[in-house]
Amino acid sequence: RKEVEQDPGPFNVPEGATVAFNCTYSNSASQSFFWYRQDCRKEPKLLMSVYSSGNEDGRFTAQLNRASQYISLLIRDSKLSDSATYLCVVILNAGKSTFGDGTTLTVKP
Amino acid sequence: EAGVTQSPTHLIKTRGQQATLRCSPISGHTSVYWYQQALGLGLQFLLWYDEGEERNRGNFPPRFSGRQFPNYSSELNVNALELEDSALYLCASSLGGRGLGDTQYFGPGTRLTVL
Numbered sequence A: 001r002k003e004v005e006q007d008p009g010p011f012n013v014p015e016g017a018t019v020a021f022n023c024t025y026s027n028s029a030s031q032s033f034f035w036y037r038q039d040c041r042k043e044p045k046l047l048m049s050v051y052s053s054g055n056e057d058g059r060f061t062a063q064l065n066r067a068s069q070y071i072s073l074l075i076r077d078s079k080l081s082d083s084a085t086y087l088c089v090v091i092l093n094a095g096k097s098t099f100g101d102g103t104t105l106t107v108k109p
Numbered sequence B: 001e002a003g004v005t006q007s008p009t010h011l012i013k014t015r016g017q018q019a020t021l022r023c024s025p026i027s028g029h030t031s032v033y034w035y036q037q038a039l040g041l042g043l044q045f046l047l048w049y050d051e052g053e054e055r056n057r058g059n060f061p062p063r064f065s066g067r068q069f070p071n072y073s074s075e076l077n078v079n080a081l082e083l084e085d086s087a088l089y090l091c092a093s094s095l096g097g098r099g100l101g102d103t104q105y106f107g108p109g110t111r112l113t114v115l
Helices: none
Strands: A003-007 A013-016 A019-025 A032-038 A045-049 A056-058 A060-065 A071-074 A084-091 A095-100 A101-108 B005-006 B010-013 B020-024 B033-035 B045-051 B054-056 B062-070 B074-078 B085-096 B110-114
Touching: A003 A084, A013 A019, A019 A084, A019 A101, A032 A060, A032 A071, A045 A056, A045 A060, A071 A084, A095 B045, B005 B085, B010 B020, B020 B033, B020 B085, B020 B110, B033 B074, B045 B062, B045 B074, B054 B062, B074 B085
Parallel strands: A013 A101, B010 B110
Antiparallel strands: A003 A019, A019 A071, A032 A045, A032 A084, A056 A060, A060 A071, A084 A095, A084 A101, B005 B020, B020 B074, B033 B045, B033 B085, B045 B054, B062 B074, B085 B110
């Protein structure tokens, strides 16, 4: 079993839709969690940190569920420009960061 | 403020050669991380440097090595190149001090092709 698992998708949604991604992790000692966005053949860019209390930034909401060991990313009112691959990152207690393989989102007109 | 920079942008080598990739972190950042992203695959953690020391490494053979200089820039060296080393190599930097819990900011990457 992978340490960090994401549904690879692709998720194909119309503009204006709400879409949610989950990312599960296996090590309960994991300390920090982030969502990154990666456009085709570009570097990952930080989207947001993830906290147990939830974190909202405009149309984006991230949540951490430690009991079930997953993090989520919710995108409301999807825009064409949201089309990208979304990577979750889990920072383990031992000091290694593990990236999920990414979830591909395509927003269509 | 300048972001993380990497050089070269592209690098083409043949099997058995050595490759050297360079990274300059964001000013004020002391931690540098290296990742490998093979085509169609996820990011794989390679190395973490902080304050000039190697702090952690991923599951890669010893022919992947590097160092961090006093100005916090870093080099990744890959010896005895193999075809499967072809990938995008990404460098990230963070403020440092808390280990990999820091927010990491990525450079544009070096695309290494091994022929």
